[in-house]
Amino acid sequence: MAQAPFYQGKTITVLQGREPGGTGDLRARATTQFLQKYIPGNPTIIHEFMGGGGGLRAANHMFTVAKPDGLAIGSVSSGMLGSAILGGAGVKYQFEKFHYLGAADAGGHYVFYTRKEAGTNNLEKLRAASGIRIGAQSVGHSNYNLARLVAFLLPLKEARFVTGYSSPEIDAAVLRGELDARFNQSHTILQRYPEWLDKGLMDFHVVLEIPRGDKHPRFTNQPELESFAKTEKERQLVQLQRGFRLSGSPFILPPGTPRERVTILQDAMTKAFKDPEFSGVFKKMVGDDAEIVFPAAMDKGIKELPRNPEVVELLTKIAGPNPLPPR
Numbered sequence: 001m002a003q004a005p006f007y008q009g010k011t012i013t014v015l016q017g018r019e020p021g022g023t024g025d026l027r028a029r030a031t032t033q034f035l036q037k038y039i040p041g042n043p044t045i046i047h048e049f050m051g052g053g054g055g056l057r058a059a060n061h062m063f064t065v066a067k068p069d070g071l072a073i074g075s076v077s078s079g080m081l082g083s084a085i086l087g088g089a090g091v092k093y094q095f096e097k098f099h100y101l102g103a104a105d106a107g108g109h110y111v112f113y114t115r116k117e118a119g120t121n122n123l124e125k126l127r128a129a130s131g132i133r134i135g136a137q138s139v140g141h142s143n144y145n146l147a148r149l150v151a152f153l154l155p156l157k158e159a160r161f162v163t164g165y166s167s168p169e170i171d172a173a174v175l176r177g178e179l180d181a182r183f184n185q186s187h188t189i190l191q192r193y194p195e196w197l198d199k200g201l202m203d204f205h206v207v208l209e210i211p212r213g214d215k216h217p218r219f220t221n222q223p224e225l226e227s228f229a230k231t232e233k234e235r236q237l238v239q240l241q242r243g244f245r246l247s248g249s250p251f252i253l254p255p256g257t258p259r260e261r262v263t264i265l266q267d268a269m270t271k272a273f274k275d276p277e278f279s280g281v282f283k284k285m286v287g288d289d290a291e292i293v294f295p296a297a298m299d300k301g302i303k304e305l306p307r308n309p310e311v312v313e314l315l316t317k318i319a320g321p322n323p324l325p326p327r
Contacts, residue, residue, distance in 0.1 A: 006261065008041030010071060014251075017058030017076040019051045023286060024249055028075040030285040031104050031251070034272035039264065043071075054079050055249075056090055063093030068254040070261030073101065075251055078142065081302065082244045086316045099253040099262045100302065101269045104282060106248025106293040109186040109216045110142075110208040112150050113196070118180045121203045123154070123223075130157040135170035135179040138163050142245055143170075145319045146183040146225075149241060150206055152324050153228040159324075174202075183208075186216050187289050208238075210245050211301070236306040237315055243305040248293060266295040 014032055018024045028047065036045045050058040055077025062074035082088070084095045120126040134151070136144035144163060151159040162179060171193070173179040186207070189196060196202040197218060207222040209215065226238040251269065253262055272278060273292045282290040293301075317325045 005041030006070070007039050007043040007264070010041065010043040012036075012039075012043050012045045012071050012073060014045060014047045014073045014075055015058055015062065015066065016047055016049050017051065017055030017074065018049065020047075020049050023288075024075070024077075025049075026286045027105050027249065027282075028251075030282045031269075031272065032073075034275050034278050034281070035265075035268055037275070038268040038271040040268075053090060054083075056080075056083060056088070059083075059095075059252075060090070060092040062098070062252055062254050066254045068256035068258075070253070070257050070265065072254060073251055073265070074098075074253070075249060078105075078245065078247060078249050079140070080250070081247050081305070082140070082142075082145075082319070085240070085244075085305070085307070085312055086319060087312075094255075096303065097255040098250075099255075099257055099266075100247075100295055100298045101251035101253065101265055102273065102295040102298050103248030103250045103293050104273065104290040105288075106210070106246055106250070106291055106298070108210055108245075108291040109214075109219060110146055110183050110210070110245070111186050111189065111204055111219055111222065112147070112181065112183050112206040113189075113202045113204045114181040115174050115177065115179075116201055116203060117177060118203075120180075120205075123205060126205055127154055127156065131160055132156055133160045133162055133178075133180045135165055135173055135182045136161060136163050137165060137167065137170070139321045140319055142241075143167075143183045145241055145244075145315075146208060147181070148318045148324060149225065149238065150183070152318055152327060153225065153234065153238075154206075155327060186219060187291070190218065191288070208242060208245075210242055211297075212239075212242065233308070233311055233314070236308055236311045237318075240306050240311060240315055243301060246293060246301045247298060248291065250298060270294055270296075 059076045066072040134147045207219045208225045229235040
């Protein structure tokens, strides 16, 4: 008699590092309904929630408490890598020991733009302007970190970083003239404000490709952020920040999960992402296009992140609240 699949009759618990009902929850549910379809034995999948620390609490739980039996999957924050590498308080996990199942909100492009009224319609004018007001959600948020990297690498003169907004509030503040600029995801711009690009209502300056070399057809005229790096250290600086976003909000397995179960789940997630119906269902549930990074690419990208202590120290300073360090 053939042996029944391990997952037949089992229940997988997905621990989400967030509160229920938000976009992150919808992304996780849209993904796991397809994951369940491709796991041999079609186990039941349930979701539990552990908010706190921007996903830090859940990541710590997956590393120190969750059983490595293949029945516990974490859906954690995109800040997981940054917190660990940049020495965030309260980190109890070693990110390189997790097993990665990919993400549907990684990859993509980030674009830096300024309002038309700021009069900075090219890089020379942008560099010459003093006191550009750049909006972001909070210190340490990816949009904040990227804005600080732009200010450091271009460089910008006495740029001011204004935090405390939600993402839609930043754009509203730019339109009102309270802010001059921001970083944002390309698909968000094209979905919500296509006229900004089509009618030239904003000036677009720099793009961060994730992964590097993945050109967006609407932003091919903007230079890539890494092109402003003058040294290998500065290139690694951009590569490290790019790597943080490459992970998206990853699905992870605890260290010590049996290799055969890791393989089963990685294969199932790969098939889920390739399902011809996945992208449509994801967009209907979440409202955004899926930006997929497959398990193998994520695992490779995370393991190859620059770990040069000098680069980490510099990015820590750039991502912090104090004045930018001298170049």
